[in-house]
Amino acid sequence: MNDSIKVLLVDDEEEFVTTLAERLEMREFDPSIATSGDQALSMVQDKGFDLIVLDLMMPGIGGLEVMKQIKSVNPDMPIILLTGQGSTKEGMEGMNQGAFDFLMKPLDIEELISQIHEALGKTSA
Amino acid sequence: MNQETEKTLAFFGRMTANLTHEFKNILAIIQESAGLMEDIMAISPLARDKYQERFNNSMNTIKNQLQRGMEMASRFNRFAHTPDHNSAELELGETMVHFCTLTERFARLKHITLQADSQKGQEIKITTNPLLLYMVLFYSLDACLSVLPAQCEIRLISAKKDENAAVKIACTGKQAPSPEQFFTGLRQSNAWGELENTAAQLNAELKCNTDDLCFYLILK
Numbered sequence: 345m346n347d348s349i350k351v352l353l354v355d356d357e358e359e360f361v362t363t364l365a366e367r368l369e370m371r372e373f374d375p376s377i378a379t380s381g382d383q384a385l386s387m388v389q390d391k392g393f394d395l396i397v398l399d400l401m402m403p404g405i406g407g408l409e410v411m412k413q414i415k416s417v418n419p420d421m422p423i424i425l426l427t428g429q430g431s432t433k434e435g436m437e438g439m440n441q442g443a444f445d446f447l448m449k450p451l452d453i454e455e456l457i458s459q460i461h462e463a464l465g466k467t468s469a
Numbered sequence: 470m471n472q473e474t475e476k477t478l479a480f481f482g483r484m485t486a487n488l489t490h491e492f493k494n495i496l497a498i499i500q501e502s503a504g505l506m507e508d509i510m511a512i513s514p515l516a517r518d519k520y521q522e523r524f525n526n527s528m529n530t531i532k533n534q535l536q537r538g539m540e541m542a543s544r545f546n547r548f549a550h551t552p553d554h555n556s557a558e559l560e561l562g563e564t565m566v567h568f569c570t571l572t573e574r575f576a577r578l579k580h581i582t583l584q585a586d587s588q589k590g591q592e593i594k595i596t597t598n599p600l601l602l603y604m605v606l607f608y609s610l611d612a613c614l615s616v617l618p619a620q621c622e623i624r625l626i627s628a629k630k631d632e633n634a635a636v637k638i639a640c641t642g643k644q645a646p647s648p649e650q651f652f653t654g655l656r657q658s659n660a661w662g663e664l665e666n667t668a669a670q671l672n673a674e675l676k677c678n679t680d681d682l683c684f685y686l687i688l689k
Contacts, residue, residue: 404579
């Protein structure tokens with residue numbers, strides 16, 4: 345049920361995002377990765393992603409700014425934020441600005457998948 | 470709580486938040502790598518062969534991240550002991566390297582390079598208050614980061630100036646502001662005010678080279 349879901353994973357920790365993509369691929373998602381906000385913005389313009397998983401704190405353009413720019417072009421794009429902060433403050437702020445939800449790092453992949461399905465209005469397997 | 474204590478706690482808070490954020494990134498990589506290994510082990514043994522290399526890579530990633538975490542913990546532990554003594558002997562060049570490894574992420578988040586440098590073969594021993602020295606270096610960095618655009622470089626150079634030990638903070642970059650804009654920006658930043666106050670506590674003189682993007686902390 346996941347093979348048509350195109351997910352863009354955005355995080356500057358390359359090993360994290362690459363491994364997460366592999367794990368999603370093993371669950372029959374169609375993931376792509378970006379390791380910076382700039383790269384994510386250029387990829388979003390060209391490819392039809394169903395959903396974006398976006399780290400809040402990255403070098404250069406931070407997650408909230410990336411989300412703002414994506415939402416200005418595609419207000420319906422579901423975005424799940426990732427935060428390495430110990431508090432929920434930044435994640436809540438992101439939700440106020442239009443994120444579907446946020447998850448704390450290190451994350452639980454089953455929780456991420458459940459969030460992806462929920463954001464896309466699908467029922468988890 | 471008096472103002473000095475508040476200032477010190479705020480400094481420790483920012484350093485701790487920075488390092489624990491890095492720790493969470495390390496744990497996130499370890500978690501995903503271990504998860505991927507678990508996923509591979511859950512595949513039927515007959516189909517598992519094609520994932521062998523990826524399994525081994527994940528194991529190596531975990532080892533590398535553990536090493537990264539241990540080095541970070543050691544650096545942070547050393548930093549946490551800076552308030553232990555009001556006065557201690559330090560080698561300035563080595564202290565700059567330690568400070569830069571602790572704070573490199575602040576610069577990286579702005580796409581700015583931070584590095585420590587020293588005059589060749591010159592060992593500079595100083596007796597100073599370690600905590601105040603780290604605070605002065607932190608405010609110097611914070612002030613520079615507030616005015617420099619991405620792709621610039623900040624170098625902390627341990628040196629001798631007029632027979633005193635000194636740290637030269639030198640900034641470069643194609644998009645860097647003019648010296649006039651640079652110093653105006655520095656002086657308008659909150660960090661600069663903290664830097665002046667803390668430098669005075671440390672009995673360090675702050676000397677700006679207005680022809681260039683650099684200033685000195687002269688440790689007396």
